[in-house]
Amino acid sequence: MAAARPHRPAPLNLRLTLAYDGTRFRGWARQPGLRTVEGVLGDALGIIYDDHGPLHVAGRTDSGVHALGQVVSATVVGGPPPAVAARVLSGVLPEDLAVLAAAEAAPSFHARHSAHARTYRYRVRIVRHRAPLDARRALYDPRRLRRDLLDRWAAAIVGTHDFRAFTPTETQHSDFVRTVESAQWLDRGDELQFEITANRFLRHQVRTLVGSMLKAARGEDDTDPAVLLAGAPRSAAGPTAPPWGLYLVAVRFREPD
Amino acid sequence: MAAARPHRPAPLNLRLTLAYDGTRFRGWARQPGLRTVEGVLGDALGIIYDDHGPLHVAGRTDSGVHALGQVVSATVVGGPPPAVAARVLSGVLPEDLAVLAAAEAAPSFHARHSAHARTYRYRVRIVRHRAPLDARRALYDPRRLRRDLLDRWAAAIVGTHDFRAFTPTETQHSDFVRTVESAQWLDRGDELQFEITANRFLRHQVRTLVGSMLKAARGEDDTDPAVLLAGAPRSAAGPTAPPWGLYLVAVRFREPD
Numbered sequence: 001m002a003a004a005r006p007h008r009p010a011p012l013n014l015r016l017t018l019a020y021d022g023t024r025f026r027g028w029a030r031q032p033g034l035r036t037v038e039g040v041l042g043d044a045l046g047i048i049y050d051d052h053g054p055l056h057v058a059g060r061t062d063s064g065v066h067a068l069g070q071v072v073s074a075t076v077v078g079g080p081p082p083a084v085a086a087r088v089l090s091g092v093l094p095e096d097l098a099v100l101a102a103a104e105a106a107p108s109f110h111a112r113h114s115a116h117a118r119t120y121r122y123r124v125r126i127v128r129h130r131a132p133l134d135a136r137r138a139l140y141d142p143r144r145l146r147r148d149l150l151d152r153w154a155a156a157i158v159g160t161h162d163f164r165a166f167t168p169t170e171t172q173h174s175d176f177v178r179t180v181e182s183a184q185w186l187d188r189g190d191e192l193q194f195e196i197t198a199n200r201f202l203r204h205q206v207r208t209l210v211g212s213m214l215k216a217a218r219g220e221d222d223t224d225p226a227v228l229l230a231g232a233p234r235s236a237a238g239p240t241a242p243p244w245g246l247y248l249v250a251v252r253f254r255e256p257d
Numbered sequence: 258m259a260a261a262r263p264h265r266p267a268p269l270n271l272r273l274t275l276a277y278d279g280t281r282f283r284g285w286a287r288q289p290g291l292r293t294v295e296g297v298l299g300d301a302l303g304i305i306y307d308d309h310g311p312l313h314v315a316g317r318t319d320s321g322v323h324a325l326g327q328v329v330s331a332t333v334v335g336g337p338p339p340a341v342a343a344r345v346l347s348g349v350l351p352e353d354l355a356v357l358a359a360a361e362a363a364p365s366f367h368a369r370h371s372a373h374a375r376t377y378r379y380r381v382r383i384v385r386h387r388a389p390l391d392a393r394r395a396l397y398d399p400r401r402l403r404r405d406l407l408d409r410w411a412a413a414i415v416g417t418h419d420f421r422a423f424t425p426t427e428t429q430h431s432d433f434v435r436t437v438e439s440a441q442w443l444d445r446g447d448e449l450q451f452e453i454t455a456n457r458f459l460r461h462q463v464r465t466l467v468g469s470m471l472k473a474a475r476g477e478d479d480t481d482p483a484v485l486l487a488g489a490p491r492s493a494a495g496p497t498a499p500p501w502g503l504y505l506v507a508v509r510f511r512e513p514d
Contacts, residue, residue, distance in 0.1 A: 020389045087385075095393075132276050
């Protein structure tokens, strides 16, 4: 008589859209003893699924960086059907991390490799008084800025360039060429917002672009952006703006899933 | 020969407009060993002025309640002139508390006694998914609400009523009659916002009004608001909504200062 074999459900490729307040996370990547997005999300997947594979992420975010539309994929086994996974997961996750949507993706879907474009936003408060409710949500910089220089920079950034000036010198990147699809500064009342969409980004790229643009717009550096965008060394660009003004807004994928 | 008398600057009555993120404050009133708005602000005044009198506040806020336009008055001696006091104080205050404006007020000005009307806002997120960046800034309540009942309640609240049903039974209030000048629910995309202006408020009044309205609008309580607004006991009203959805928005004063 054959022993009954326990039912083993088929694995499926799960695609999750996340939002988080980056303030209390030490970035994306799981690290022992530190609270990270990958660590907290992975623990939640471990609770509601029988098993899951490694987590793939569209945009690795640093400590303090926020997300409005991060995308993660992982193979999961068992657990609730995808249609209710967002609700079940959100019940397990802490208040600063939420699953906005969950769906079954094609087996070939990979949140990082399938991502075609990422959009980031950087918020700069430009009025004199601080906004305590935005203290960890926007850069506070009330110094006078030349708006025309910001626009000139944004226009220069669009296109395909060697961005090595905008990433730390000690780097894991070997290719510094990226293609920026759109980049613009928007007036939003008490703040300016920089929005940029590119195929992918170097580490600290958006923050160093913002730091360099703000320095130029304050009249403290008149280096031609075209020079910086042609493979200049890191030392030629401006400072890296702090993480708390930065948001991963959305990710676009190669094919509809 | 007379001894030289040290110069003693004249005291002046200072009026401050404050904003704060209430999350990490244990409310307004100074308490030993706890971080409160009065305590942190008083310490800052102690640093930049030679001396100061007691702090008077237009709207005492509870733990977790935020402020966009709180008003405080205090007599101060020495220190910077009022025109630069906001900037100097903001340099001393932590990131979750800011002075938006500072000015010399008439000697008779008293932030509590001179206040003529206070406006509060309560934010309720009504869409299914949580917003991590608003976790401590709005109530999350995606349950279905009857919008018409909210409007009926708001209309009933306007006017002069005995609000004892909307404040804790153990109370320091002796007069429960308040005059509500305006009250309305506003549609703001993913959220509903309740805005109310009254001459003054009982403790927990806005939060208990909101808790009662949400309960009614979910169809869980069909008590006529007119009954509750005519001196019914606390037990007749609904629960007290949590503090983190509540904002003191603005204060109006009897005479221009």
